Amino acid sequence: MIRGVVGGISFYGNCVGIPDVGGHVTFAPGYADNPLVNAMCVGLVERKDLRSAATAKPGSAVYLVGSDTGRDGIAGASLLASFELGSADDTKRPSVQVGNPFLEKLLLEATLELVARDAVEAIQDLGAAGLTCAASEVAAKSNVGMRIDVDRVPRRATGMVPYEVMLSESQERMLIVARPGREADIERVFARWELHGVRIGLVIAPEQDGTARLEIRSGGEIVASLPPKALANDAPEYDVREWAAEPVRDAPAAAPVGVEHSQAEGLQKIGLELLQLLGSSDVASRAVLYRTYDQMVGTDTVVGPGADAAVMRIKGRPDGIAIALDAQPRVASLDPFTGAAAAVAEATRNLVCVGAEPLAITDCLNLGNPERPEGAWQLERTVAGISAACEALGLPVVSGNVSLYNATRGSDIWPTATIGAVGGIADVAKHIPARSGDAGDLVLLAGSAQVSLAGSTYAAMRGHVEGTVRIDLALEARLQRFVLAAHTRGAIRAAHDRGEGGLGVALAELAIRDRVGMRVTLPAVRGIDKRVMLFGEGPSGIVLVIRTADELLVRAIATEHDVPLWTLGSIGGDILEIAPVLGTPVEALARAHRDGLARALGREA
Numbered sequence: 001m002i003r004g005v006v007g008g009i010s011f012y013g014n015c016v017g018i019p020d021v022g023g024h025v026t027f028a029p030g031y032a033d034n035p036l037v038n039a040m041c042v043g044l045v046e047r048k049d050l051r052s053a054a055t056a057k058p059g060s061a062v063y064l065v066g067s068d069t070g071r072d073g074i075a076g077a078s079l080l081a082s083f084e085l086g087s088a089d090d091t092k093r094p095s096v097q098v099g100n101p102f103l104e105k106l107l108l109e110a111t112l113e114l115v116a117r118d119a120v121e122a123i124q125d126l127g128a129a130g131l132t133c134a135a136s137e138v139a140a141k142s143n144v145g146m147r148i149d150v151d152r153v154p155r156r157a158t159g160m161v162p163y164e165v166m167l168s169e170s171q172e173r174m175l176i177v178a179r180p181g182r183e184a185d186i187e188r189v190f191a192r193w194e195l196h197g198v199r200i201g202l203v204i205a206p207e208q209d210g211t212a213r214l215e216i217r218s219g220g221e222i223v224a225s226l227p228p229k230a231l232a233n234d235a236p237e238y239d240v241r242e243w244a245a246e247p248v249r250d251a252p253a254a255a256p257v258g259v260e261h262s263q264a265e266g267l268q269k270i271g272l273e274l275l276q277l278l279g280s281s282d283v284a285s286r287a288v289l290y291r292t293y294d295q296m297v298g299t300d301t302v303v304g305p306g307a308d309a310a311v312m313r314i315k316g317r318p319d320g321i322a323i324a325l326d327a328q329p330r331v332a333s334l335d336p337f338t339g340a341a342a343a344v345a346e347a348t349r350n351l352v353c354v355g356a357e358p359l360a361i362t363d364c365l366n367l368g369n370p371e372r373p374e375g376a377w378q379l380e381r382t383v384a385g386i387s388a389a390c391e392a393l394g395l396p397v398v399s400g401n402v403s404l405y406n407a408t409r410g411s412d413i414w415p416t417a418t419i420g421a422v423g424g425i426a427d428v429a430k431h432i433p434a435r436s437g438d439a440g441d442l443v444l445l446a447g448s449a450q451v452s453l454a455g456s457t458y459a460a461m462r463g464h465v466e467g468t469v470r471i472d473l474a475l476e477a478r479l480q481r482f483v484l485a486a487h488t489r490g491a492i493r494a495a496h497d498r499g500e501g502g503l504g505v506a507l508a509e510l511a512i513r514d515r516v517g518m519r520v521t522l523p524a525v526r527g528i529d530k531r532v533m534l535f536g537e538g539p540s541g542i543v544l545v546i547r548t549a550d551e552l553l554v555r556a557i558a559t560e561h562d563v564p565l566w567t568l569g570s571i572g573g574d575i576l577e578i579a580p581v582l583g584t585p586v587e588a589l590a591r592a593h594r595d596g597l598a599r600a601l602g603r604e605a
Contacts, residue, residue: 009037038418042312057142104172106195111174114185152198284595340382357424362400364401436512440570476539503533
């Protein structure tokens with residue numbers, strides 16, 4: 001399964017000419033029958049070149065462009081979006097859409113050429129439900145009707161009936177409405193790119209009573225006719241809050257059973273436990289995956305995979321963007337609201353760690369069956385968590401996707417909100433680099449020191465996913481503003497999010513970057529022992545590296561933003577020494593981190 005997912009991403013993306021610059025991977029048994037693959041693609045466009053699906057006008061010609069149409073994917077995404085698989089339902093698994101990245105590249109270039117020629121009046125890609133969805137959405141958004149002749153649709157299979165043509169989810173296709181008088185341009189451009197550019201219909205005016213019709217014809221006869229808004233806008237609506245019921249769970253133990261240690265035993269084992277965490281599938285380097293991708297195609301990648309976020313330049317300009325993808329499914333399994341909010345916080349926090357100001361997010365909501373009370377509750381709480389986080393951080397949600405019914409034989413996946421975040425950098429040459437810092441630099445912890453083993457990687461490795469995770473969104477917002485303010489003053493030499501594996505893993509990963517050690521002491525917080533402080537997890541924590549001379553400045557900025565700050569220690573040597581709990585050579589940490597995922601997947605590193 002993993003080989004197929006990784007291979008598909010690298011093959012399709014790189015053939016289209018898109019660099020793979022970052023990502024997120026979570027492993028859990030609940031995804032075995034429902035693996036999730038969410039992708040975010042970020043592009044740049046001049047505002048004058050924006051095109052919409054809502055601008056079609058009566059009398060304009062409708063074209064289906066790109067690849068031909070087959071039976072692949074008929075009722076694919078649209079079918080899976082409305083039922084869960086069970087022991088008797090595996091025959092319902094649809095055929096998979098057959099993707100051709102080389103055709104996709106031609107389609108993209110031809111479409112951009114038409115946009116540059118100003119020949120496009122309206123445009124919509126073909127995705128779930130194929131031509132049915134694209135035609136109804138363009139017509140509904142534009143408040144017009146549309147007449148489609150399915151007999152004109154180029155096909156790769158014989159004997160296809162209108163139902164199959166309209167619902168095929170064959171890839172690499174778009175619906176284009178031509179500007180009047182520009183039809184020949186569309187046909188000529190697509191012929192030059194050796195793709196279909198076939199006129200299949202016409203935009204029609206609403207009837208006298210104002211009712212628009214989507215009319216499907218075949219063999220000279222009308223085979224379907226209905227208002228396009230009946231498909232695009234007026235589908236049945238449900239209030240999941242009426243169905244929702246929070247699951248009844250046993251009260252979690254104060255500390256997961258099996259995690260406690262005597263102090264003597266703990267101090268002997270804690271170094272080994274850090275190596276174990278660094279080599280675990282949840283924490284280990286993803287290089288074995290992303291090194292199969294082309295990260296530099298287009299030559300705009302400033303910071304690629306392996307850092308907190310990717311950084312991309314914009315040719316001919318000093319500014320650029322940063323991109324991050326994150327999810328918190330284990331936390332969401334305990335509380336969907338906190339899991340979704342924490343995913344937004346982590347994605348934007350990772351942007352801040354490279355010096356980018358968060359601009360907006362997109363999301364993909366992957367959940368189980370919303371028709372069951374617990375599934376409805378998870379959906380409602382997930383949306384509420386994203387909303388609360390974005391309101392606190394002052395961010396818009398500019399797009400999104402929903403994948404429901406991810407359930408097999410009555411068992412749902414964890415409620416998984418995958419968050420994609422984009423940030424702006426005024427000068428990409430001045431981003432915060434992914435480095436360890438220089439000897440003598442100070443290591444600080446900014447934000448919250450309140451961590452626990454609830455929902456942590458450390459506890460999960462021991463078979464425990466339980467407890468309560470809390471997030472202070474107001475502190476999260478202040479933390480991010482503080483780091484950006486300190487970076488603007490030139491005071492941040494390195495930054496790294498405290499994520500999976502807690503502070504211990506964050507310090508180790510920071511040291512691994514340049515193979516430089518450090519000597520630090522854990523913060524002393526009432527009620528949190530050394531092991532929990534080292535491996536406990538919680539939002540709103542960033543490890544910073546600064547010059548000694550900048551400490552007073554950084555503390556003043558932290559005070560101004562009301563952000564707690566702890567001085568942990570300093571950079572130097574070749575050992576990660578966390579007094580008094582461990583001292584481990586950085587090379588040993590790097591080796592565990594580098595080889596862990598390959599070993600877990602049964603591959604050579």
